[in-house]
Amino acid sequence: MEFLSSTYLYHRIIKNPSYYGVDLGELSEHQLNDDLAINTVVIKFLSTFIDQCVQLLIDNYCIRAIDETDRSPEKYAKDDCLVNQVLLPTPLGKIASYYYLSYKTIRLFQDRLCPSDYETAGKPQFTYYKTSEILDLLTMATEYVALPVRHNEELLNAQLAKICPFKMERRSMDSPHTKANLLLQAHCSRSPFPIVDYYTDLKTVLDQVLRIFQAMIDISALNGSLPTTINIINLQQSIIQASWQNSNQLLLLLETDHKSTTSEFIDDDLNDASEYYQSRQHQMDAAIADVRQLPKEICSLPVLLNFLQQNSYSNKRNDPKLFKAFTDLFAEYSIHHAILSRLFKSLTQLPLINVEKITIHKIVDEDADSEQWLPQEISKENTFISRRDVEWLQVQPSSDYCICCHLNRMSFSSNQNSKGQRAYCPSFPKPKSESWYLILGCEEESELIAITRLPCIQPYSTQVNLRFRTPDIESSKRIFFTLYLLSDCYIGLDQQYNIPLQVN
Structure with a gap:
C-alpha cells in the first residue's frame, strides 16, 4: 500500500474514483466533497484489490504465503519483510517474472507438464508428449490471444490446415491460438502463405516464441520429465531452422525463397488453395531435387x-x-x-562441439580424504558398447557426485573469440545467439536428473559441471544414466553419452 500511494495510479483513482470501479455509494453528499473520506474509501478499495491479486498468484503457483513464525533464517533470505505473513516467490513465479509471461501461461504449462499423482514404486509417472501436443500447448499460451484473426481469415486457416502435417480437427478456425499453430506448422514445412499479412503475423508469433519455449523447458525440467524436455528442445530447433526433425539435413542449409506474392493468390478461387500450395511446393522441390x-x-x-x-x-x-x-x-x-x-x-558457419573428456567424482567435505575419491574418467568408447561389455563406474548410494564435461567449439566462424556466437538460422526473423543444454537423465525411468544451459561454448576447453545425487538403496544396483548435449537452434548436432553406474 505504501508503494501504491506513490504511484500515478493512486492519484488517478483519487481524482476519478468511479472510472476505476471505486464504490462511493456509502458516502453522503457532504463526504463526497471531503478528500479524507474519499481517501479512506480508495485505500479500502486498493487493499481489497491487493488481497485479490495475492490470492490469484497463490492459486496459480506463482507465490506462497507463510507465517512469520514458520520463517527460518536458514531457509529464506534476510531481506524479506518481517510481517505477519511473508510472501515468497515460487520457482514458477520466478520463471514467469524472468521471461515476462502471464500467470495464466505458467498455470497452463504446470497443469499439463507436471507428473501425474499416480506413482509406481515411489516414482512419479510422466506423460509423454508428442511434437504435435507440445506445439498445441505452446500456441495455447496467453501471449498469443491478441494475434489478429481478420475478416474471412477463418476460411484461409481452414485451407492452410489441409496441408499442415498435424491435423486441427475440432478446432475453431477463427481462434488466434489455432492460427498461431497453423502459422508455425507452415513455417516448419516451408509452405507458402495465402496472403502477405500472414508473414507479418508469423513474425509476431516468432518474436515471442523463444521466451515461451524457455519457460516450457524450465517447467518441464523442474518437474523432472526427461522425454518431454527433450521434445520441447527439438521443437524449438525445428521452429528456429524452419524444418522438421526428419527432414533432409542438407536442405536446412539451402535458403529457399518460399514466400508467395499477393497477386499470385488473390485472383485464385479459395477452393483451389490446396492445389496452389502443392504446385508451389513442387517448384521448390524441383530446385533441390538432386x-x-x-x-x-x-x-x-x-x-x-x-x-x-x-x-x-x-x-x-x-x-x-x-x-x-x-x-x-x-x-x-x-x-x-x-x-x-x-x-x-x-x-562453415555451423559449430562442431568436441566433448574432450567426461569425468565423475564424489563431492566430499574439505576435511575428508580427497585421495580416496579421485575422479573417474568415462571413456567415450565405453558409452557406445552393450551393457554386457561395459565398464561400470563404482559409486556410493545417497551421495553427491559431480559430472565434469570438458567441451570446446570447433568451427570456421570469424568471431570465435567473441562472447556470444551468432547462430546460423536464416529463416528466423531476428538475430539469435547459440546456446546449448547439458542434460543428465535416466531413460529407463524417463527422469531428468540435472540440467544446465550453456550460453556459449568457446574454442578453448570449457569445463561444465552437473551435480546429482545417487539413489538411496540398500543392495547393489546398476543404473544407466545418459548425458545429452543438445543445441537450442541446430538440428542434427546433438550428442549423447551413456554413463553406467554401479551403486554399491
Missing part, C-alpha cells in the same frame, strides 16, 4: 563437419583447397556447382 537423392550417410551434418575439420589447414571459410575437397566428396553425384557452393558456405 540434394534429396543423396544417401543418408552423406547428408549427416556431423559427418560433413568432421570431414571439413580434418581437411582444413588454414581454419578459414574461403580456403580454396578445402572447397575442392568438399566438391570432390560429391563428385559421383550430379550436384550443381552453385548448390555445392551454398552448402559449403552454410556448413
